[in-house]
Amino acid sequence: MKFEDxxxxxxxxxxxxxxxAAWQAANRNLKVKLFEMRPSLMTDAHETGNLAELVCSNSLGSNLIDRASGLLKEELRICGSLLLNAAEKSKIPAGNALAVDRNSFSRFVESELANHPNIEIIREEVKIIPEQIPVILASGPLTSKDLSENIQSITGKENLFFYDAIAPIITYDSINFETAYKGSRYGRGNAAEGDYINCPFSKQDYYDFVEALRTAERIALHSFEDEIDQGVNAGKESYFEGCLPVEVLATRNPESLAFGPMRPVGLIDPRTNKRPYAVIQLRQDNLAGSLYNIVGFQTNLKQQEQNRVFRMIPGLESAIFERYGQMHRNTYISSPGLINESLQLINNERIFFAGQLSGVEGYVGNIASGLAVGINAAAYIYQQPFVIFPQTTMIGSLLHYIANAEKKHFQPMKANFGILPVLEDPANSKQDRAQQYAARSIKDISSLTQSPYFNTFFQAI
Ligand SMILES: Cc1cc2nc3c(=O)[nH]c(=O)nc-3n(C[C@H](O)[C@H](O)[C@H](O)COP(=O)(O)OP(=O)(O)OC[C@H]3O[C@@H](n4cnc5c(N)ncnc54)[C@H](O)[C@@H]3O)c2cc1C
Structure with missing residues (x-):
């Protein structure tokens, strides 16, 4: 281990x-060593040795500032985020969403970091948290086993885990366009034909499909339970509610899918001029447009069952699966009371957490936590006050939430308007209130980034 240099x-x-975090800290004139264990030690979900690999969807969510994820992106743009810049440089058509070519995205990030004079990238697993030197733990939901155990030894039994699932990817050429049609919800996005491919269901198709999902064979979860710790969720099927496997949704209520990932609103079938009973959408997954993922269809069905059941989807009768859906482990600490809003461990101020491990959920939220921790690790090292992101901003609210939420039922939190402080004079319509939240946040984050307090170390380069 090369800590000694x-x-x-x-x-x-x-x-x-x-x-x-590395980019933010290095831009504040700190010498940073960034350790990454791939490709010599891979996780169950990553497929490459690339830095900043997007493990599942290639979409970073909405780009509209009146959506929580869109607002968070705007804040990151204002704060000078490297990864948001990378996403914009590698974006592909996806309506109002910011979707990227995942390889171009990673290449951009890696090249910027590798060429930064203050950053050294070391391809090695870290098994034990280094002593003496300030450290940011950003090893993610699939933190290696040895490091997980070491983290547990400093955080105690509050180190939790739960299960998440990823959606299958199929080839474009295997889609039957006699049935499937292109189009975005309410005709948004690419005006000519829309950015999504839609697979329409009749009522009978829908119920047959739901029944097949409910009864299909799933992969047993016991191996995860044995492998991982004996956290509070051991022995239970503990999923993150925002990313439930479709077969679990189908089992809860036969209509859940029609009101969830298969909702047909705004998706008129041009062949019938009617709204189908339900719709499955496919979203472009690579720049070449040769791969599409099944939107919202994370699953833990056995592979042969995915072949059988997902080929019941109208238009996917001959689907070729480039990647099957799968369950995955998701490691995170029980942050409330353990870390503060600057993501610093309360009982050891030299140690910071970031990303999914710190209890933030979603690609953009994780980027935001990296931005905040990079800035505040610099403040700590320079012995300056922490930069406090106002709670009226999505970044500030997320950090506030994970540090102060109710510990007993804590689960990782995604950007959403519900965590922002109430508006002083809220408009009647939801849409107008979202605009009010956005205006307030952009004003507050802009004044933060213009303050000398935010920029001091930046200018020290
Ligand atoms: C399978 C899966 C699918 C997901 N899908 C989505 C999605 O579609 N949309 C979404 O918004 N969010 C998704 N998430 C949640 C989350 O947004 C992503 O996991 C995100 O990549 C987390 O960012 P991170 O920086 O915390 O961790 P990561 O991006 O996973 O980065 C952590 C890095 O640490 C490395 N590492 C681990 N242990 C060590 C060690 N001991 N030494 C050195 N390096 C180590 C890993 O190899 C990895 O590269 C998904 C999560 C998983 C696990």
């Missing part, structure tokens, strides 16, 4: 949070 800050994990 001098550096100011060690970052463990070259994922979304770790890469953003």
């Amino acid at each position: 001098s550096c100011d800050l060690i970052i463990i994990g070259g994922g979304l949070a770790g890469c953003e």
Whole structure:
């Protein structure tokens, strides 16, 4: 392990949070060592040795500032996020969403970090948290086993885990366009034909499909339980509610899918001029447009069952699966009371957490946590006050939430308007209130970034 050479800050994990943190800290004139264990030690979900690999969807969510995820992106743009810039440089058509070519995205990030004079990238697993030197733990939901155990030894039994699932990817050429049709919800996005491919269901197709999903064979979860710790969720099927496998949704209520990932609103079938009973959408997954993912269809069905059941989808009768859906582990600490809003461990101020491991959920939230921790690790090292992101901003609210939420039922939190402080004079319509939230946040984050307090170390380069 190359800790002995001098550096100011060690970052463990070259994922979304770790890469953003490295960039922010290095731009504040700190010498940073960024450790990434791939490709020599892979996780169950990553497929490459690339830094900042997007493990599942290639979409970073909405770009509209009156959506929580869109507002968070705007804040990141204002704060000078490297990864948001990378996403814009590698974006592909996806209506109002910011979707990227995942390889171009990673290449951009890696090249910027590798060429930064203050950053050294070391391809090595870190098993034990280094002593003496300030460190950011950004090893993500799939933190290696040894490091997980070491983290547990400093955080105690509050280190939790739960299950998440990823959606299948199929080839474009295997889609039957006699049935499937292109189009975005309410005709948004690319005006000519829309950015999504839609597979329409009749009522009978829908109920047959739901029944097949409910009864299909799933992969047993026991191996995860044995492998991982004996956290509070051991032995239970503990899923993150925002990313439930479709077969679990189908089992809860036969109509859940029609009101969830298969909702047909705004998706008129041009062949019948009617709204189908339900619709499955496919979203472009690579720049070449040869791969499409099934939107919202994370699953833990056995592979042969995915072949059988997902080929019941109208238009996907001959689908070729480039990647099957799968369940995955998701490691995170029980942040409330353990870390503060600057993501610093309360009982050891030299140690910071970021990303999914710190209890933030979603690609953009994880990038945001990396940005905040990179800035505040610099403040700590320079012995300056922390930069406090106003709670009226999405970044500030997320950080506030994970540090102060109710500990007992804590689960990672995604950007959403519900965590922002109430408006002083809220408009009647939801749409107008979202605009009010956005205006307030943009004003507050802009004044933060213009303050000398935010820029001091930046100018020290
Ligand atoms: C399978 C899966 C699918 C997901 N799908 C989505 C999605 O579609 N949309 C979404 O918004 N969010 C999704 N998430 C949640 C989350 O947004 C992503 O996991 C995101 O990449 C987390 O960012 P991160 O920086 O915390 O971790 P990561 O991006 O995973 O980065 C952590 C890095 O640390 C490395 N590492 C681990 N242990 C060590 C060690 N001991 N030493 C050195 N390096 C180490 C890993 O190899 C990895 O590169 C998904 C999560 C998983 C696990």
